[in-house]
Amino acid sequence: MPRGRNKPSLILSLPSETAYLGLVREVTKKMAEVGGFAEPVAERLSLAVDEAATNVLEHAYKGATDREVELRFEDRGPDFRVELVDTGQMVDPRAVPQVDLDKFVTERRTGGLGMHLMEKIMDSVTFRRSARRNVCALVKHKTPVGEEPPGR
Amino acid sequence: MPRGRNKPSLILSLPSETAYLGLVREVTKKMAEVGGFAEPVAERLSLAVDEAATNVLEHAYKGATDREVELRFEDRGPDFRVELVDTGQMVDPRAVPQVDLDKFVTERRTGGLGMHLMEKIMDSVTFRRSARRNVCALVKHKTPVGEEPPGR
Amino acid sequence: MSELTVESRDVGDVVLLYPKGFINAHTVRLFEGALQKAISLKQFKIVVNCAGLSYIASAGLGAMMGAIEEIRRNGGDLRLASLNETVQNIFDILGFNHLYRTYASEAEAIASFGPAHGAGA
Amino acid sequence: MSELTVESRDVGDVVLLYPKGFINAHTVRLFEGALQKAISLKQFKIVVNCAGLSYIASAGLGAMMGAIEEIRRNGGDLRLASLNETVQNIFDILGFNHLYRTYASEAEAIASFGPAHGAGA
Ligand SMILES: Nc1ncnc2c1ncn2[C@@H]1O[C@H](COP(=O)(O)OP(=O)(O)O)[C@@H](O)[C@H]1O
Numbered sequence: 252m253p254r255g256r257n258k259p260s261l262i263l264s265l266p267s268e269t270a271y272l273g274l275v276r277e278v279t280k281k282m283a284e285v286g287g288f289a290e291p292v293a294e295r296l297s298l299a300v301d302e303a304a305t306n307v308l309e310h311a312y313k314g315a316t317d318r319e320v321e322l323r324f325e326d327r328g329p330d331f332r333v334e335l336v337d338t339g340q341m342v343d344p345r346a347v348p349q350v351d352l353d354k355f356v357t358e359r360r361t362g363g364l365g366m367h368l369m370e371k372i373m374d375s376v377t378f379r380r381s382a383r384r385n386v387c388a389l390v391k392h393k394t395p396v397g398e399e400p401p402g403r
Numbered sequence: 404m405p406r407g408r409n410k411p412s413l414i415l416s417l418p419s420e421t422a423y424l425g426l427v428r429e430v431t432k433k434m435a436e437v438g439g440f441a442e443p444v445a446e447r448l449s450l451a452v453d454e455a456a457t458n459v460l461e462h463a464y465k466g467a468t469d470r471e472v473e474l475r476f477e478d479r480g481p482d483f484r485v486e487l488v489d490t491g492q493m494v495d496p497r498a499v500p501q502v503d504l505d506k507f508v509t510e511r512r513t514g515g516l517g518m519h520l521m522e523k524i525m526d527s528v529t530f531r532r533s534a535r536r537n538v539c540a541l542v543k544h545k546t547p548v549g550e551e552p553p554g555r
Numbered sequence: 556m557s558e559l560t561v562e563s564r565d566v567g568d569v570v571l572l573y574p575k576g577f578i579n580a581h582t583v584r585l586f587e588g589a590l591q592k593a594i595s596l597k598q599f600k601i602v603v604n605c606a607g608l609s610y611i612a613s614a615g616l617g618a619m620m621g622a623i624e625e626i627r628r629n630g631g632d633l634r635l636a637s638l639n640e641t642v643q644n645i646f647d648i649l650g651f652n653h654l655y656r657t658y659a660s661e662a663e664a665i666a667s668f669g670p671a672h673g674a675g676a
Numbered sequence: 677m678s679e680l681t682v683e684s685r686d687v688g689d690v691v692l693l694y695p696k697g698f699i700n701a702h703t704v705r706l707f708e709g710a711l712q713k714a715i716s717l718k719q720f721k722i723v724v725n726c727a728g729l730s731y732i733a734s735a736g737l738g739a740m741m742g743a744i745e746e747i748r749r750n751g752g753d754l755r756l757a758s759l760n761e762t763v764q765n766i767f768d769i770l771g772f773n774h775l776y777r778t779y780a781s782e783a784e785a786i787a788s789f790g791p792a793h794g795a796g797a
């Protein structure tokens with residue numbers, strides 16, 4: 252417990268079950284609100300983290316429910332940062348599609364929306380692998396109230 | 404990240420400021436609900452944890468706002484367990500009063516309610532000191548739905 | 556915790572779906588089931604009344620995407636009514652307003668399918 | 677986030693307090709201030725309308741405890757109206773129902789102070 256950090260941090264460890272996605276969303280929203288984001292922004296941040304956690308369950312763990320996901324919330328200086336850690340399959344960057352909304356209807360595509368949402372909502376979404384863990388890092392800069400760019 | 408724990412666990416580190424007591428309450432309520440407690444019981448558990456955290460801020464840290472409190476939520480088997488860890492002043496068991504409601508009015512006493520609530524709500528409330536840290540452990544047994552004893 | 560329920564109701568040849576709660580990867584099967592049921596009953600004029608919907612993740616949007624082509628090929632459509640701010644916002648982020656028609660009220664969404672649907676209830 | 681507001685209103689010689697939000701160790705000063713203000717204005721007939729109160733921790737109960745003796749010594753009382761289930765429950769756990777009179781409605785709480793308070797508003 253280092254002193255003087257002056258902002259809350261939170262670590263949530265979850266079994267890899269979709270039943271806990273509701274908790275992920277609610278905890279994210281609270282942490283974002285405590286971090287100073289207005290309610291509608293906190294709501295969007297919770298959507299991005301929900302999507303990232305859903306992807307871990309579906310893609311990294313391929314639906315296996317006996318694994319674990321760890322979410323780390325850090326609120327330091329100008330950034331709100333959430334990291335999702337799993338021990339499943341790596342993200343293959345080539346598998347990550349570019350979303351073309353028109354193609355969705357004509358080609359019956361249903362995937363790719365989650366990543367698209369995450370990138371629209373966050374300022375940065377990065378994946379790294381270290382010590383046999385996958386870490387998905389989501390970062391949102393804090394903007395002073397009233398200077399929130401539109402559509403964010 | 405050990406595997407197969409099969410229940411969520413959560414660690415929340417907070418600056419020692421009363422502004423975060425609302426977050427403590429909401430996180431506790433969510434974790435209790437996820438742990439299978441009905442909403443009114445989850446609400447009471449969040450009150451007990453709020454009281455325990457308030458006592459850390461007021462008594463262990465004597466109002467200093469630059470310290471840190473850690474809350475650990477573990478949901479194992481038949482028990483819901485919350486531990487509060489601080490590095491402040493130890494609890495002096497002799498300072499913990501027995502509550503006599505009648506005396507409250509006649510003697511103008513206002514203290515002692517928090518501990519009384521914690522003990523009424525939880526199945527066990529214990530304090531220990533280890534490695535220069537104070538640990539307050541709150542435990543609530545899970546009772547199957549419908550077998551909840553009255554007044555708990 | 557009842558996280559999602561989906562009731563349905565017919566008004567003329569329009570079927571109304573009432574998702575209540577939130578749609579994420581955990582609850583989406585139920586919503587998908589309601590859409591698929593309408594399709595299997597050849598009810599291709601679908602209004603999703605979102606008044607009771609507090610939140611929708613991409614899984615829910617994917618469920619609509621997965622159904623829309625068949626619905627439209629059969630001369631129907633999937634239209635949305637009464638989105639709350641959160642849900643409207645998610646739609647906007649994705650540009651879904653280009654893909655789906657949304658209405659402020661259920662009545663307007665029903666009426667959009669043409670005359671003679673206003674009665675019912 | 678506005679965590680607590682406390683408005684007040686007079687009905688005859690009864691003062692009504694409307695805490696809205698939650699009372700914990702962080703927000704209690706505001707509630708305490710409202711009680712102390714009533715006392716300093718010699719308004720000793722106090723009804724706390726709890727309809728907007730979602731939660732109260734021991735700090736809030738302590739604030740009432742700290743004021744009640746002076747209120748009663750001056751021929752007044754602190755009575756509570758419209759407690760929601762959570763708040764009622766906390767009162768029950770502590771046995772506070774033996775110390776404070778609670779009423780289902782604001783009107784009943786006002787009337788309990790005797791006739792001629794019903795008008796006002
Ligand atoms: N955490 C992850 N681990 C592995 N692969 C991932 C992860 N997240 C995303 N992907 C890959 O990126 C693709 C797009 O993800 P997404 O936009 O969420 O759509 P969907 O999950 O519906 O396919 C996935 O199909 C998958 O191949």
Ligand SMILES: Nc1ncnc2c1ncn2[C@@H]1O[C@H](COP(=O)(O)OP(=O)(O)O)[C@@H](O)[C@H]1O
Binds near residue numbers: 459463494
């Ligand atoms: N975490 C703690 N650290 C040190 N002392 C404590 C702690 N919790 C309680 N105490 C002691 O127990 C007493 C009773 O606590 P409580 O019932 O919460 O009432 P209050 O906080 O209003 O005094 C406190 O006054 C304090 O002396």
